[in-house]
Amino acid sequence: MTELARILTYQGIPVWRHTRVIQWAAQILSAIVVVALVAWFFANVANAVQERGISYSFSFLSREYHTPIGDTFVPYEPSDTYLYAFGVAALNTLVVAVAGVILATLLGIFIGVIRLSGNWLVSRLALAYIEFFRNVPLLVQLLFWFFIMLVLPPERDGYVIAGQLYVNNAGVSFPWPTGTGQPIATLIWLILAVVAIIAGFVVSRRLSRREVETGRTSYPVLLGCAAAVAIGALGWLLVNAFAGDAPLAISTPEPQGRFARIDGGFTARAGMIVLLIGLVMYTASFIAEIVRAGIQSVGRGQTEASRALGLSQLNTLRQVTFPQALRVIIPPWISQCLNLTKNSSLGLAIGFTELTSVAQTMTQLAPPIPIFIMLMAAYLAMSLTWSLIGNLYNRRIRFS
Amino acid sequence: MNRYLKYMAGAVLLVIALAAMACQQDAEPPAQSTAPTAAITAPTEPAAMTAEATAMPADSESTSMTNQGDSRLASVMSRGTLICASNDSLAGFGFADASGNITGFDIDLCRAVAAAVLGDADAVEYRPTTASERGPTMQSGEVDIMSRNTTWTSSRNATWGNFAPTMFYDGQGFMVPKNLGVSGMMELGGSSVCVQQGTTTELNLQDFIAQNDLDIEVVVFPDNVATNAAYTSGQCDALTTDRSGLVSTRAGFASPDDHTILAGTISEEPLGPVVPHGDEQWFDLVSAVMSMLIYAEAYGITSSSVPTAVTGDTAIDRLFGLEGSYGQEDMGLSMTAAQDVIRAVGNYGEIYDRHLTPLDLQREGSRNALWANAPCTDCPKGGQVYAAPLR
Numbered sequence: 001m002t003e004l005a006r007i008l009t010y011q012g013i014p015v016w017r018h019t020r021v022i023q024w025a026a027q028i029l030s031a032i033v034v035v036a037l038v039a040w041f042f043a044n045v046a047n048a049v050q051e052r053g054i055s056y057s058f059s060f061l062s063r064e065y066h067t068p069i070g071d072t073f074v075p076y077e078p079s080d081t082y083l084y085a086f087g088v089a090a091l092n093t094l095v096v097a098v099a100g101v102i103l104a105t106l107l108g109i110f111i112g113v114i115r116l117s118g119n120w121l122v123s124r125l126a127l128a129y130i131e132f133f134r135n136v137p138l139l140v141q142l143l144f145w146f147f148i149m150l151v152l153p154p155e156r157d158g159y160v161i162a163g164q165l166y167v168n169n170a171g172v173s174f175p176w177p178t179g180t181g182q183p184i185a186t187l188i189w190l191i192l193a194v195v196a197i198i199a200g201f202v203v204s205r206r207l208s209r210r211e212v213e214t215g216r217t218s219y220p221v222l223l224g225c226a227a228a229v230a231i232g233a234l235g236w237l238l239v240n241a242f243a244g245d246a247p248l249a250i251s252t253p254e255p256q257g258r259f260a261r262i263d264g265g266f267t268a269r270a271g272m273i274v275l276l277i278g279l280v281m282y283t284a285s286f287i288a289e290i291v292r293a294g295i296q297s298v299g300r301g302q303t304e305a306s307r308a309l310g311l312s313q314l315n316t317l318r319q320v321t322f323p324q325a326l327r328v329i330i331p332p333w334i335s336q337c338l339n340l341t342k343n344s345s346l347g348l349a350i351g352f353t354e355l356t357s358v359a360q361t362m363t364q365l366a367p368p369i370p371i372f373i374m375l376m377a378a379y380l381a382m383s384l385t386w387s388l389i390g391n392l393y394n395r396r397i398r399f400s
Numbered sequence: 401m402n403r404y405l406k407y408m409a410g411a412v413l414l415v416i417a418l419a420a421m422a423c424q425q426d427a428e429p430p431a432q433s434t435a436p437t438a439a440i441t442a443p444t445e446p447a448a449m450t451a452e453a454t455a456m457p458a459d460s461e462s463t464s465m466t467n468q469g470d471s472r473l474a475s476v477m478s479r480g481t482l483i484c485a486s487n488d489s490l491a492g493f494g495f496a497d498a499s500g501n502i503t504g505f506d507i508d509l510c511r512a513v514a515a516a517v518l519g520d521a522d523a524v525e526y527r528p529t530t531a532s533e534r535g536p537t538m539q540s541g542e543v544d545i546m547s548r549n550t551t552w553t554s555s556r557n558a559t560w561g562n563f564a565p566t567m568f569y570d571g572q573g574f575m576v577p578k579n580l581g582v583s584g585m586m587e588l589g590g591s592s593v594c595v596q597q598g599t600t601t602e603l604n605l606q607d608f609i610a611q612n613d614l615d616i617e618v619v620v621f622p623d624n625v626a627t628n629a630a631y632t633s634g635q636c637d638a639l640t641t642d643r644s645g646l647v648s649t650r651a652g653f654a655s656p657d658d659h660t661i662l663a664g665t666i667s668e669e670p671l672g673p674v675v676p677h678g679d680e681q682w683f684d685l686v687s688a689v690m691s692m693l694i695y696a697e698a699y700g701i702t703s704s705s706v707p708t709a710v711t712g713d714t715a716i717d718r719l720f721g722l723e724g725s726y727g728q729e730d731m732g733l734s735m736t737a738a739q740d741v742i743r744a745v746g747n748y749g750e751i752y753d754r755h756l757t758p759l760d761l762q763r764e765g766s767r768n769a770l771w772a773n774a775p776c777t778d779c780p781k782g783g784q785v786y787a788a789p790l791r
Contacts, residue, residue: 051678055559067606068618078606147629154634155592169635170592170619257590259580259637261617270635271619348597351621351630360532361597361620365555368536 049369060366061086067361070353071269082366089358090378096275096354097341097382103280104340105333108287113317115292126288133285139346142278146350149270156260166253166262169270173253176266180249185239189247192235200228271352275344283340290332294325326397334390338383345379355379472675472682473732476517476544481525484510485537485546488528489624491648492759493549502526505755506547508745509567509673509690513545516689516737521744530623532598535560538676545686547673549642551600556674562683565690565787566672567748569767570642571665572604575650578660580637585662591637592617596627601641604667624649642669644761651759685731691787692738695719696747698770703746706739719790726790748785 015021049056065085066078073095076088115126133141150169152158158168166173179186204224211218239247253265298321306320307313348357359375476482486507487494494504511521529537529548538546538560550556551570552563574593576582582591585608595602597620609616619636621627628649631639639646643665650656673690675683699716701707710722717723720742721735728735745751748770752763763769769783 066610067602068609068620070618070620078610146626150629150633150635156634156637169633258587259591261590261592348622349626351619351626353620357597357620357622361602363532363535364598364603367559368539 055367056369057367058370060370063366065362069358070351071272082362085358086355086362086374086378089353089355092272092353092358093341093344093347093355093378094382096272096279096344096347096352097337100276100279100283100340100344101337101386103276104283104287104336107280107284108336109291111284111288112291112295115288116295130285130288133281134289138278138282138343139349141282142274142346142350145274145277146270149274155262156255164252166255166265170262171267171269172273173262173265173267175250175252177248178251180245180247182243182245185243185245186247189235189239192239193232196228196231196235199231200224203227269352271347271350274350275347275352275354278346278350279340279343282343283336286336286339287333290329290336291325294327294329295321297328298324323397327394330390330394330397334387334394337386337390341382341386342379471732472544472679473517473685480518481523482510482514482517482545483525483527483543484513485527485529485534485543485548486510487548488526490549490645491652492755492761493644493648494547496528502528503755505568505751506549506671506673508751508755509547509693510545512693512741512745513673513686513689515740515744516692516733517685519734519740521740530598531596532622534598538674541676541678543676544682545673545675549645549671550674551642551669552672552674553600561674561676564673564675564683564687565694566670567690567693567785568644568671569784570644570669570671572601572640572667572669573643573646573665574638574640574662575631575646575659576638576662577634578658582638582660582662585664585666586612586614588616588638589614590616592619592635593638593640594619594621594627594631594636595640596620596624597622599641600667600669605640608666628652642671644756644759647761648759681730681732684727685733687788688727688731688733688790689737689741691790692719692741693745693748693751694770694785694787695790696738696742697749701742701747702750703743706743708739715790 012018061083062081064079065082067085068078069076069085069088071092072088073091074088076085080088111126111129114122115130117123117126152167152169155166155168155170158166158170160166164175201224204220207218207220207223210216211220236247251264253262253267255261256263295317302320302324303316306316311319344354345356347354348360355375355378359371362371484507486502487504488496488502490504492504494502494506496502507526510524510526514524515521527537527543529546534546534548534550535556537543546561549568549570552566557563574585574588576588576591582588593605593616595605595618602618602620605616605618608614609618617636619630621630627639627641630636632653639649641649643661646661650659650661653659673686675686695715696702696719699713699719701716701719707716707720707722710717714723718726720738721728725735728737734740746754749763752768757763761768763783767784769785771782771784771786
């Protein structure tokens with residue numbers, strides 16, 4: 001009550017001239033405007049949609065899709081549902097995005113480092129690479145690689161290298177491990193293989209810490225690899241003994257039938273190869289510049305000091321310059337990962353059935369608005385995942 | 401001081417909450433009362449949307465005003481051009497030539513409508529559209545007509561727009577390089593087939609594969625150019641699309657004789673122009689223009705023999721607005737619209753001969769001959785091209 005009395009008897013700056021009141025009022029007003037705009041937008045869309053008789057129900061997702069998808073990394077039958085087909089396509093995009101980011105990062109670091117090389121020719125070559133690939137539109141580059149790929153001979157009389165590697169304009173096929181008759185044995189061995197790799201890492205870390213602490217040479221990398229291989233091999237023998245069958249076999253590609261289509265092994269189809277080459281070349285040119293900027297942001301004194309301590313040029317880069325440069329590199333690098341993921345939607349121009357391409361096909365027999373909402377949500381989810389991973393790593397390498 | 405502000409903020413929020421509640425109470429009763437009627441017209445519509453739509457009465461009114469108060473015919477006339485979604489990469493049907501002019505069978509259908517409505521066959525604004533863009537383009541209502549080798553299907557009729565009379569009967573076939581020695585469609589098992597995205601072709605191919613249990617690898621491309629490039633370079637063993645499209649594509653190859661179009665079709669593809677839903681008068685008008693082209697041929701009137709004075713033949717005189725009427729006033733056409741149309745683009749046969757005969761698409765004896773000649777026993781040309789009689 002006394003509070004209320006105080007408010008009622010308040011005598012200070014008039015309310016309408018009080019800064020904080022004005023600030024609050026402005027905040028609330030703008031919030032109302034934003035909410036009203038969004039509501040108006042949605043009502044408008046809903047109205048237009050209703051008047052034109054466009055459906056926006058998601059019920060089509062459980063219907064059978066009945067349309068082929070060119071590239072698939074998981075088994076897909078035309079009798080599968082729209083939802084499953086959407087997932088298959090999302091996986092295609094995801095595979096390209098992950099492979100693309102890894103390759104583009106490696107290539108980008110390489111180009112960025114040699115861009116700073118003292119060798120005039122090498123650094124100018126890197127410069128030419130960067131300026132060419134980042135200044136030509138990605139779609140143009142993709143179409144260029146697409147038509148380059150078509151110059152290769154067709155599948156029926158393509159190149160065969162050592163009887164194992166098939167190169168033709170439909171794709172590149174190579175031997176690939178496949179499971180044998182017993183999927184459980186394969187699965188157990190794969191789990192063991194993961195365990196082996198983790199164990200190898202642990203061993204190598206332990207040994208390298210010992211090396212640092214005691215100064216004794218401990219061969220961390222060599223022994224780590226040896227541990228991983230040993231556990232993997234032991235697992236193989238055990239699984240083989242219990243299941244009576246090797247956990248994995250090698251499937252080799254081989255032409256089949258009158259059209260000599262290649263069966264077996266793993267075939268990276270033309271669309272995916274072209275898209276990966278295009279995305280990697282393009283994105284690497286940006287990453288190279290980011291890497292160069294990062295390395296140059298590290299003070300010259302750091303390099304000079306480590307050289308004076310007797311570290312080789314490579315070791316200076318690995319142990320001194322690059323770890324410090326990472327702080328500068330990571331945030332813009334995350335943006336490039338996002339760009340690459342989103343740019344993969346251009347795959348539809350060159351015949352790779354990625355997410356956007358499949359979604360477009362779906363709009364033939366299903367309402368477009370829900371499909372595009374799902375499409376946006378899928379890209380948003382992928383981008384946010386990249387951001388999350390990048391930001392977590394960024395937090396780890398920051399100076400504490 | 402702080403406490404005072406807190407109270408202020410609390411009071412403001414309370415006012416907003418009250419206002420929001422009041423609004424909801426306002427909106428709810430009408431939403432409930434209109435729900436049953438809405439449910440009749442659109443039974444699958446979620447109720448939430450109906451409520452949302454009625455909650456904004458001002459908006460829905462303004463939207464319906466623009467949609468109904470302003471007929472498409474009126475907006476075409478005031479704009480002075482007809483917006484026509486077309487193809488620009490299919491020789492014979494819709495093709496941009498070296499100087500950038502789009503010509504073709506489908507293009508002339510748009511020109512005919514422009515001549516009927518605006519008196520000028522050149523008053524057409526073309527919107528080159530890829531196959532998969534067609535649905536969204538029609539649904540948005542941004543084009544007046546789409547004449548782009550589009551197959552009439554029930555689902556497209558339900559979602560895209562109304563299909564005017566079929567102007568070309570087609571069917572899907574396969575083309576393979578001769579040196580593969582394939583002699584029939586059933587021998588395609590184990591091959592890879594190039595197909596264009598967003599087409600009935602893609603769906604028919606899937607049905608064909610499933611029905612015949614063939615192991616065919618499907619390679620999908622977004623447009624004619626990429627699809628044809630992939631086929632000619634041998635990335636896929638066969639190319640599938642409508643037979644007319646195959647003929648037109650093959651004619652563009654460096655050595656057409658190296659490719660053979662396999663006998664038979666796997667689908668029926670009636671192609672015709674589409675107009676957006678929601679304006680029956682416009683649909684009737686476009687259908688009538690197609691009738692004019694067909695009946696001008698049936699009556700033997702070509703672009704050079706369009707009558708301007710009464711001829712004495714009632715049917716011809718009615719077609720050209722010299723006697724009686726076939727409903728021009730109700731469609732919003734001038735009485736003599738057919739004169740402009742036939743003078744500008746010619747009759748159906750002339751359009752066919754101009755664009756499709758050079759591609760070796762035989763008309764005589766095919767489904768694309770006139771039906772008008774058919775019902776009698778002494779007219780061997782009988783095909784399936786017909787439209788509503790003009791009377």
